[in-house]
Amino acid sequence: MQLSQTAADRWLAHPRLMVYLNATSGSLPDALDLYNWNAEVAASCLRDLGHFEVLIRNRYSDVLNAHFPDWASPGSALWGRQAGIPLTREKQRKLNAGSSSSVRAARAKTTPPTAGHTIANLTFGFWMMLTASVRVDTIWTPMLSGIFPGRSRGYVHDRMQKLNDFRNRLAHWEPVFSTTTGLAFRLQEFDQFFSEVDPDVAAWVGTQSTVVDAVKRCPVSSLNIVAPTYLGTNP
DSSP: OOOOHHHHHHHHOHHHHHHHHHHTTTOHHHHHHHHHHHHHHHHHHHHHHHHHHHHHHHHHHHHHHHHOTTTTSTTOGGGGOOOSSHHHHHHHHHHHHHHHHHHHHHHHTSSSOOHHHHHHHSOHHHHHGGGOGGGIIIIITTTGGGGSTTOOHHHHHHHHHHHHHHHHHHHTTOOSSSTTTOHHHHHHHHHHHHHHHOHHHHHHHHHHOOHHHHHHTOSOGGGOOOOOOBTTBOO
């Protein structure tokens, strides 16, 4: 079945469709093939990122629970921790209020609320913000740093932030072949970070992953999409 230009514009919106048309010399069938491939790659990447998210939230939860068993409650003392100069404390207060609010919202999604359901309902952005710079003395150094021996808070936060941005792009099926996305580079960063957090889990996920095979099926050879070595899988 051939889709008309009018229908494709109505579906994808003309500006987004043009990204794919420009990459395929104006051929609508080729543009739609590329869009479909993009969706396939995005879905494969999201599955692997989902596995990582489950790992990271459980690792973080275990550590937080050792220090604050009630951390998954909005009234936990964890969300009142402050240290440093007044300006830093004010920034910590705002972040803590945001985290407490996120926990409250997560708990409200399940009746009765349980710690397990609360953890599952928290967003990737919640976990990312636990390594914000102003939390170096309140959460990073005394708690989370042990998960990442030899790595700085800045390194971990940068990787978490990039993964969060990448995840959001994938979830909205943004083009993964664009220079702003840097698909191969993002996958290599993810590979490294996942393996640092837990090499055994990363290797197992690699045996189940469809990312490399999906990347290799790019229908437009001129795009020169590189399938990286990824979670133990060679291109």
